[in-house]
Amino acid sequence: MASDRGLYYKTPSTNFSTSLPLGNGRLAASVMSSPDRESLLLNEVTFWSGAPHTAGSGLISRPADPKAELRTTQRCLLDGNFNQAKARVQKYLESKKRNFGTNLGVGRLDIVVHGREDVSEFERELNLNEALTETRYKKGGHDFRRRCFVSHPHQVLVVNFVTSDPDGLELAVCMQGEGDAFTSWVQDGRLHFVTQALENVHSDGTCGVKGHGIIAAVVEDGKIEERDGKLIISGQGGITILLAFNTNYHESESEWKNKTSIHIDHASKLSMSNLLAAHLADYQLLYQKASLTLGSGSEETASLPTDERRRNLQASKYTGDPGMFALYFHFARYLTIAGTRADSPLPLHLQGLWNDGEACRMGWSCDYHLDINTQMNYFHVLPMGITEAMQPMVAYLTSSPRRAKVLHVHVTDPGWEMTYGLNVTGGLWMASHLIEIYEYTLDDQFLRDTAYPLLKGAAEFFLDYMIEDLTTGWLLTAPSISPENSFLVDIPGKHREEHCIHLSPTLDIVLLRDLFNFCLYASKVLETDTTFAEKIKATTVKLPTFQVGKHGQLQEWLQDFDEAQPYHRHLSHTMALCRSAQVSVRHTPDLAQAIKVSLERRQDCSDLEDIEFTAALFGLNYARLDDGEKALSEIGHLVSDLSFDNLLSYSKPGVAGAEENIFVVDGNFGGAAAIMEMLVRSSMPILEGPVEVDLLPALPKTWTQGRARGFRLRGGLEIDLEWSQGVLTKASFRAMSSGTIAVYYGGHCFKSGYQVSDIIELGSELVVCR
Template sequence: MSKEHCLYYTTPCETFPGSLPLGNGRLAANVISSPSHETFVLNEVTFWSGAPHTAGSGLARVADPKAELRQTQRCLLGGDYAEGKRRSEKYLESTEQNFGTNLIVGRLNVIVNGGVDSQGVTGFQRELRLDEALAEVQYDQNGHPVRRRSFMSYPHQVLVVSFESDHPEGLDLEVSFQGDSKAFAARSKNGRLEFDTQALETVHSDGACGVMGHGIVSVRSDSQEVESREGKVVVRGKKSATVFLAFTTNYQQSDDGWRERASWQIEEAAKLPVADLLAAHLADYQPLYNRMSITLGPSSGSDNARLPTDQRRQNFEPSKYADLGMFALYFHYARYLTIAGTRATSPLPMNLQGLWNDGIACQMGWSCDYHLDINTQMNFFPVLPSALPDLMQPLISYLNQLVAAGKDAARACYGCDGWVAHVFSNVWGFADPGWEISYGLNVTGGLWMATHLIEMYEYTLDETLLSETVYPILKGAAEFFLEYMIEDPETGWLLTGPAVSPENSFFVVGKEGNKEEHSVCLSPTLDVELLRDLFDFCVHATKRLNADSAFALRVQTARAKLPPFQIGKHGQLQEWLHDFEEAQPYHRHLSHTMGLCRPAQVSKRHTPRLAEAVSATLERRQDRDDLEDIEFTAALFGLNYARLGEAEKANAQIGHLVGELSFDNLLSYSKPGVAGAENDIFVVDGNFGGAAVIAEMLVRSLMPELGGPVEVDLLPALPKTWSEGTVKGMRLRGNLELDMEWSGGKLDSASFKSFSHGSMTVYYRGRSLEIPYKVNGVIELGPNLQVN
């Protein structure tokens, strides 16, 4: 097996930063291994504290929310930011109720041979095989091989852990489960443990409400002889044993059938040999993982590939980032985490920590939730290029839930039709503003999530998806903003607000002539970017579906009145409507650069001045010694530099992310000192954002006009060190698939498969070629873009 598809270690693990993540899109575990124990930190995507929320219940009650909105907007139009802030705090700042957080369920503990690392243990190694979704531990004990294998089965919805040894004395195992909640209770009988729990905590809720869960741990040995005692299952002197774990919750369940489901899952799995369970697991997982791949560097690999992953990461020096296999490994790890973290049938999409949990974010002000001002969005950045569009379904389902709650929020908060969601959400679709207006009035958070559906349509050109899913959701968002925005009488521009640019602030001169710091404003640049995409999409969809002509005219009229992008006094792309002085020029968020690094509103090809302005923005942030240097920021720098064709700068950012902003298990993290963090906190978006950067460096696909020709740039940001490699099965906008090879830093060949009718223009190093394509066509191009 290629080391580009394996995390490999020769030392035991004791803590989360070294653990190996498993998941099946609903249930997850982080595997902590040593010769003396195997511990699985168990998580489940619906295991949330808190309770459903009534829209507007945390806000001050007002008779006419729209009248209050207009008054606040007029204050901001007149430049009275202090009064705009005061009114926003009074009418649009929620009080936290039972919002909740995703919590760790508990820990499955397997003590081996009494819990003491036995003498005579040699050759210890552990690994996570990305192409098999399998964690394995191997070592010799006094010359006898010992092996443990674990996987999280999607077909059978259970964790499977097998232990094998040919030592004459066999294995001694003690299996127990420790819950994290005060409501946890367990019992053991007939070779199995059963436990009941409830997701309770007091940081984000009142400690009395949360999802309930039921779990079963069953142990099977080679002789079927196991004991249950003192809350444990004990196996003595056996050559092999298998541990099964099932866990279910009552989230959105109307009866008690959810408890019985755990028992049924255990019984069905226990009927089968481990080999059959593993075969079913691989038959399900590998077709997804094998849809696409990349290689970087020589096909024969390098000496680095034989080093343990933690050593490779520690050797990953900023001066060269010469271990190309680490870039490829990071890319494939993100694809693995995507498949492990979300499936088409998952009840919820991935949250701040994907499907895993370090137990830190949920204990502080962040909450392990759905952050809607970059984090949740970034979780899905690599899904479509990785040929996994079916794994977008949980996001679609969640958006439908958010739309329902967002309609109530739009009426309660603003007196408007349509739907809106703000800075964060939970498993019940919370859509109100946040607890502080400085970040809580991110009024386009829900819309930003929904723009993923526009991208999904660009990639798939699926007309059924357009008519049944994408257009209805986006139309509702447009209806809200058409009613919510106010026209500036001086410029004629339609403006959003009160709003914020996540989560930044600016200075203005107050009435007393003193400098005031503010966050609340009208039409931050992110809002303008998202509304342009929204309105352009709605116009295209109405034409494509031959529907809603009157609505389309309203949208077109509003689109023409949106503010233009503006370039500030430093040559930077303005983050706000006015060229304010930044109060936090070191800030981690780069939301106003989304027009370049995600859709096609800004590009070097079509809007060079704006592209230069984004470049100036990036350089001004990069020049700051106090830059808030965290995982998603590095990914956003990398994405922007890749879109600008700045190969070495993009390479430096993704290298920094891998080498300095990821744990030894390569999960990305946020540094202490940022947004109240006191520790390195696992946040999964860096893994997904990093993969998106690597993909953008190798191939860029844009659709400047929705439904129009696709622009494909081959090797647009190829660093000098990435002189050879391959891409297999990468998906592009326009319903295209690409295979590509290069060597000596130059293109050797590119092969496009097309699954729809359309046309594209392919660009490569000053050359371009316009090519029409048809359903099930294949187009082969040579090193100079000649058609073969």
């Protein structure tokens, strides 16, 4: 298999870390293949434990006048009374966990293959271009092949078996649930099961959504029998197993069960070739939008199993196989399309659409972590051109029952611990994706109908939430945190104390300045809310400026505190560089240097909390600092050292209470975003100004040649890039909106206006080639 087409192995899979992921944006499977069985771990995005509750109902104590209490707590912080502020937050802003819940695995589908044991030439793969797994081997000189995919058009899991053996096949099919609330039975030649998402770590063990599944078989020249609650299927030709599963999430009692029967009945009437053709037509429409080739590559390297290539990349210090970075990029594109679609009922969570079961069993929960993980799931989506994948997240933000929850949850019902629960801008950070959607599309209807109304509401909330520091004149968010990190305070006459609550951490400043500038721009474009815009304009100049500390670092907090955990995994203050245009090498070189110092100081710690999203953030930041070699080292470390053999990224044991390597999908997505940032960067420092595009800004020396197609840029642009011997040879821009552009490469700059459908082709000296 060629290096950019998929994952390939010569050894069986018996656990999650070697399984191959499939999905249709709602239903997912992790495929474990061995000669004697095909086992699939099933997931569904709405299969959650827990129950709804009203925001604020979990507060430990409710003040008589919440606004007055907030101001009292803020004044404590302004006066430096950290312990008083902490006590008030614990009393009035921390909440009980209650029945929050978690996304659980549905169960395990086992298909046992009866027959001889003389297996040879075993191999399995995940074909990224076709979104299917395939397992091949020989028994007794005969060929055996299995193919699995999850169809989005037909909403079923498909597992197909074929063989050249004249004796045919015999399969035993059973389904196991992950908990006690699971029942299965065979009726009319089909295996039915019902289950409920129950657990007692994140809820009380009595509440959760219900699910209903049906497993059916389509047999050519064979029969279906029942034995001990299993389906026993035999056939001379091919055998196709179909599975449909739905839950009662936002469905009536009759509708959700009927859906499962409708899906299975419809799919059962179609041939394997028809099911596959519909699946490919639907999937490839999205997957073939973009491509990337890195390095010339050798046939020998490209044909190696993926686990061997990963180890070889590690041994070469990440320089020996550029094609592995292209594979990681394409795997992230695949995971995005498999994990979320325009009609997905919920957005991507901590593990995308899959689940290794580890986060569910500990304090993390497989849910929406709003202090980097959920945001990073979407860092790559718009540059990849998979704009449809943003829709479930947009729906989650804008649906009325959730809007208050997402934007205000960390104030009205903030969480169970201050270090992450008081992340008051977590919802805003999520909502900032709406700004990016507009920057990439320049869609004024989206601006008018979706982005501006929600973000105006967020601005109104923070205008009311902030307090003025009469000494500096700054308007400050308080109480607030820099997610999960803490600092040391010298108390006069006492020892140093560790605290996490303070005023306007740098992350808040970044998010609020981008929010307010966007609202000003939108008000101007839409010709509305002039009075509100004037208020925003007056507030923006009162936001704190970025502060450089005693070590030359960008401060994480408003004051130059020493970090209590200098090795910490979160890099929230660096969002000013890697996720915003507020800091850049071109426009604010001193601040860019300060962030470089912050990164180096963090990396100098021998006990750095070295996990998947941290490596991705280092890679993104170094790409923005135009340092291709350091960006390569970080993303190479992510691919080689912080990803399983199946290339899914993970968090190490010992970090944030993890006892095992825990799959977290944000590393895959953040890594892909960093790879794109190394090759092309677009920014809009001023929304109404030109789009700034940097070509090959952080190209490593070992990526001597390559080609990128279909990358999206801010300003409604799409680009194709080619380079050879480390030098740009061609850049072709296609315009889907109107605007102006400034392109930078190798000391050259090209500036131009463009209209819809324009094509601009540039050479290495940025001269027009057409």
